[in-house]
Amino acid sequence: MASGKWTNIALLLLSVSMSSAAAQPVRTKHFQTLFPAWDGYLRNMMDSEDCRDHREQYFNVSNTNDQALFYNLTNCVLSEMDELRKTEMGINGIVLGLLPTTLQLFGPSTGEIAVLGTRRPLLAFMLCVAMPSLSTNGRMDNPIGEMKKHLEGVRSLKLISGRGVWVMMSILEYVLAAAAAYNVFSQVSQVAYRSTSVSAIAINGKPASLFLWLSLVYAVHILGMWSLFLRFWEDETVPVGVGLARGEWVPCARSRALGLKHRKEVSPLSVVVKYTADILSAVGFVYGTVALSSQIFISLRDVVPIVARLMTGALVCRAVLSFEIHGLWEAANPPTEESGSAESEHEMISGAGSEAARVVESSN
Secondary structure (H helix, E strand, O other): OOHHHHHHHHHHHHHHHHHHHHOOOOHHHOOOOOOHHHHHHHHHHHOOOOOHHHHHHHHOOOOOOHHHHHHHHHHHHHHHOOHHHHHHHHHHHHHHHOHHHHHHHHOOOHHHHHHHHOOOHHHHHHHHHHOOOOOOOOOOOOHHHHHOOOOOOOOHHHOOOOHHHHHHHHHHHHHHHHHHHHHHHHHHHHHHHHOEEOHHHHHOOOOOHHHHHHHHHHHHHHHHHHHHHHHEEEOOOOOOOOHHHHOOOOOHHHOOOOOEEEOOOOOHHHHHHHHHHHHHHHHHHHHHHHHHHOEEOOOHHHHHHHHHHHHHHHHHHHHHHHHHHHHHHHHHOOOOHHHHHHHHHHHHHHHHHHHHHHHHHHHO
């Protein structure tokens, strides 16, 4: 496959990913819908005599000094809150701030998403959306070497031998990935709009901080896929099978083997892309930690379900990704006739031994 085509595609996807952060919501999105645990409590703060004027000025769309109005209302509500609630918000900041670190423990690496994208790009995109974590080094950084490793574990072909079974399996994977991706945007939107970000005050108080974090995550994965196609090329002599139906819509274990080969020369663009992905990965990790830990006006009762939903979705997608990566190994290491005959011979010997034991017992 030509690297120029993938360069154009990567640049287009990068533009779309980073431009999503520019879609800034209107100012009055904040303080309109609050999390249920503190809804009445915070509204009483805003309706107090000291904060009523700040609230009316903030919701007056004719006023243009967004940052000052947002800061005044936020500061007033904080001054009215009791110390116990402020302490709880500090704990919430720790719980949310640890979310990028926790997701990174079992989240996908850019190499895994990129390799899966060579066979099932739609599923790979959905999985990277559903697991917002960043890791540029690790498994599948060198896919050719990984494919040569000894295959261990149960072969999934035994589980999806029938055509109807793998069709249902593929549909289930898309349903799980789509549900998890929707869950990410749903939970992040709730945190962005129903709570308030202290770090967002510097950008006019608009809830764009968390969406910028997601944009950085997806940009790193796009760069990872671009880097893969700049460092490797796919052997076109590998049979394509029945085209798209053997690629996107079936499990990797039933698809053709991964035919990647090293390019003879490493282009300067490949080095730049890999370096940029590494830098953005670090920036995105730090920024996500800061953006999430700076959310205020949210209770621990509301934080725990959000974290639990995000973790559950990521764990489910991790299982789907592991199943597909294992399928790539299976396709690259098909069972040989020798191994099959060895298994049959082992069964025959075991059977003969059992029969001999029964004869001895009967004679006794």
